Amino acid sequence: MLSREQISRWSCQVLLPEIGLKGQSRLLESSVLIAGVGALGCGVAGYLAAAGLGRLVLADHDIVEIGNLHRQMLYSTADLGVPKVVAAEARLRSINPAVDIEAVQEELGELRTRELAAGVDVVVDCTDSYESRYAVNAACLEAGIPLVHGACVGFAGQVMTVRRGGPCFRCVCPEPPAPEDRMSCSQVGIIGPVAGIVASIMAAEVFKLVLGIPGVLDGVLLAIDAQYNEFAQCAVDVWDECPDCAAYRVEVEKR
Ligand SMILES: [Zn+2]
Numbered sequence: 645m646l647s648r649e650q651i652s653r654w655s656c657q658v659l660l661p662e663i664g665l666k667g668q669s670r671l672l673e674s675s676v677l678i679a680g681v682g683a684l685g686c687g688v689a690g691y692l693a694a695a696g697l698g699r700l701v702l703a704d705h706d707i708v709e710i711g712n713l714h715r716q717m718l719y720s721t722a723d724l725g726v727p728k729v730v731a732a733e734a735r736l737r738s739i740n741p742a743v744d745i746e747a748v749q750e751e752l753g754e755l756r757t758r759e760l761a762a763g764v765d766v767v768v769d770c771t772d773s774y775e776s777r778y779a780v781n782a783a784c785l786e787a788g789i790p791l792v793h794g795a796c797v798g799f800a801g802q803v804m805t806v807r808r809g810g811p812c813f814r815c816v817c818p819e820p821p822a823p824e825d826r827m828s829c830s831q832v833g834i835i836g837p838v839a840g841i842v843a844s845i846m847a848a849e850v851f852k853l854v855l856g857i858p859g860v861l862d863g864v865l866l867a868i869d870a871q872y873n874e875f876a877q878c879a880v881d882v883w884d885e886c887p888d889c890a891a892y893r894v895e896v897e898k899r
Pocket residue numbers: 811812813814815816883886887888889890
């Protein structure tokens with residue numbers, strides 16, 4: 645049963661037939677692990693806390709630096725030098741004091757991600773290294789928890805949702821690029837709004853997964869070009885020998 649204050653706070657999203665009071669109650673009971681609270685993680689966490697997601701687990705080992713502030717919208721100049729998960733928790737509580745936040749100041753490996761993923765409904769991969777993305781991908785498949793992957797650099801971004809039985813991030817990218825070919829925001833650059841677009845789409849994926857709303861990017865990579873405003877949905881081919889997801893695909897096919 646929602647209180648009058650809760651109904652007022654979420655009145656605009658409760659109006660949607662896809663959500664309603666039942667969906668809002670479901671959001672309040674749900675939990676999400678956000679791996680990485682950089683530009684993407686800030687956007688995703690901000691929208692989910694504001695929407696009334698019951699519990700957010702924030703994982704990041706970094707502190708807030710001045711070069712983060714143009715795109716990592718939960719942080720202010722006063723947060724410089726503060727661990728990101730600490731600053732993010734304070735900001736999210738100021739948006740929605742009722743949100744339950746677990747701040748994990750660690751860089752997540754596969755094992756730790758699996759531990760944290762076991763207690764949530766959805767994992768959102770907002771990390772910025774291939775090693776972390778592979779670790780989160782494998783851990784989510786192992787734990788059987790849906791994963792929303794996102795990445796961005798320059799004017800471009802991508803989003804894909806991974807679930808057992810379908811293709812995964814490693815099917816898209818079997819091997820990491822050579823170190824000299826990797827593009828990170830700190831090396832190549834990015835404008836803040838691109839991270840905002842990608843994070844917004846990732847947060848919308850979480851709504852759909854938690855509430856069972858159709859339209860999830862299941863096995864589909866959404867490629868975003870914010871310079872020329874092109875959005876392309878690319879079906880991802882399953883990689884038959886994928887070490888991360890092939891075992892689960894066979895399991896599903898046998899049913
Ligand atoms: Zn795969």
